[in-house]
Amino acid sequence: MRWAVCVQYEGRGYAGWQRQPDRPSVQAALESALSAVAGKAVQVHCAGRTDSGVHAFAQIASFDTDARRSPRAWVLGTNSNLPDAVSLSWAQAVPEAFDARFSAQARRYRYLIWNDAARAGLLAGRATWVTWPLDVDAMHEAAQVLRGEQDFSAFRAAECQSRTPMRCVFEVKVWRQGAFVVTDIRANAFLQHMVRNIVGSLVEVGRGRRPAAWLSAVLRGGDRRQAGPTAAPDGLYFVGPEYASTWGLPALPEPWLP
Numbered sequence: 008m009r010w011a012v013c014v015q016y017e018g019r020g021y022a023g024w025q026r027q028p029d030r031p032s033v034q035a036a037l038e039s040a041l042s043a044v045a046g047k048a049v050q051v052h053c054a055g056r057t058d059s060g061v062h063a064f065a066q067i068a069s070f071d072t073d074a075r076r077s078p079r080a081w082v083l084g085t086n087s088n089l090p091d092a093v094s095l096s097w098a099q100a101v102p103e104a105f106d107a108r109f110s111a112q113a114r115r116y117r118y119l120i121w122n123d124a125a126r127a128g129l130l131a132g133r134a135t136w137v138t139w140p141l142d143v144d145a146m147h148e149a150a151q152v153l154r155g156e157q158d159f160s161a162f163r164a165a166e167c168q169s170r171t172p173m174r175c176v177f178e179v180k181v182w183r184q185g186a187f188v189v190t191d192i193r194a195n196a197f198l199q200h201m202v203r204n205i206v207g208s209l210v211e212v213g214r215g216r217r218p219a220a221w222l223s224a225v226l227r228g229g230d231r232r233q234a235g236p237t238a239a240p241d242g243l244y245f246v247g248p249e250y251a252s253t254w255g256l257p258a259l260p261e262p263w264l265p
Contacts, residue, residue: 008073009103010081010254012041012051013096013247015088016065017154018240020133023099023141024056024066033093034059037068042082045074054107054248055114055197060240062133064249064262065096069107083258098258111248113177113193116202117262119242120188120210127186133264134187135242141188141213147181149219150190152226153205154179159198160229162208164237172229174198181209187265188213191246200237208235 014037022030026038041049051068076084079096080236081098089095104110119134121127126136126165163172177192183189210226214226217235225234233255 008075009069009071009101009105010098011043011067011069011101011105011107012037012081012085012098013257014053014063014068014083015096016063016066017092017133018046018057018060018062019060020090023059023061024053026240028143033063033066036090036093037085038083040093041070041072041081044076044084045072046072047072050239052107054111055245057245058200058203058240058243060132061243061245063247065260066196066249067107067111067248067256069101092097095145096260099256100123100252101256107248110250110254112229112251113195113249114197115191115193115246115249115259116244117244117264117265118190118192118195118202118206118238119244120190120206121186121242122183122188123186135239137188137210139214141184141210143181143185143213145215145219146188146190146213148182149185149220149222150179150192150205150209152223153192157226159226159227161181161203161225161231161233161234162204162205163198165231169198172198174201184265203240203243204231204234206238206242211232236239 013128026034051070054067078098082095121134160172179192
């Protein structure tokens with residue numbers, strides 16, 4: 008039987024999602040916990056791998072097993088074997104054709120900036136601190152050039168292994184909520200460090216160091232060296248993937264952080 012599970016995690020203690028030979032990963036923690044419930048080895052596949060220090064509201068993973076367990080048993084049993092920073096929200100049996108990665112139609116990320124002169128101790132590792140006042144309207148205006156199917160080489164990590172730099176951004180928004188500056192971006196898929204590189208460039212615009220039109224020139228130029236610095240992983244959250252309603256999975260939750 009094939010199962011889909013929804014995973015939340017706070018990523019500071021992990022070297023990203025993907026299993027590592029010598030460092031802790033979310034995938035290894037999840038597989039160990041699921042295997043304890045199944046009574047045999049379980050291997051999972053996720054909707055989108057996240058980098059070291061990145062968090063997730065609703066990562067979706069799928070796995071096959073012949074162990075007979077109820078959805079409640081998978082959730083409660085797995086959670087009892089997971090570290091505090093990782094948890095399952097739900098588990099659901101799915102058709103054999105379902106694949107957490109390849110069945111996803113869109114993915115969404117949210118980036119949080121704490122924009123204040125003083126750092127916030129409660130947000131350590133959970134939001135990126137920017138002391139300079141940010142012009143959120145300019146950041147939002149600049150970000151609109153990212154919409155549509157385009158070559159995102161300018162915002163791609165040098166070590167990115169994707170076969171193509173083409174991605175389609177469906178929606179991108181930047182807004183302020185109190186001292187938080189929030190960037191929310193939804194696309195068919197993302198390149199390695201793509202969101203962090205975009206946010207790093209938007210901060211340059213927000214600080215007034217670059218005009219809003221500069222981002223369009225960077226995008227067209229396709230040169231990573233011309234874009235802004237890579238933003239820290241602290242403020243990045245994988246909101247989750249979106250699937251066709253025919254799979255019958257729960258709707259993507261709206262983030263409870265700003």
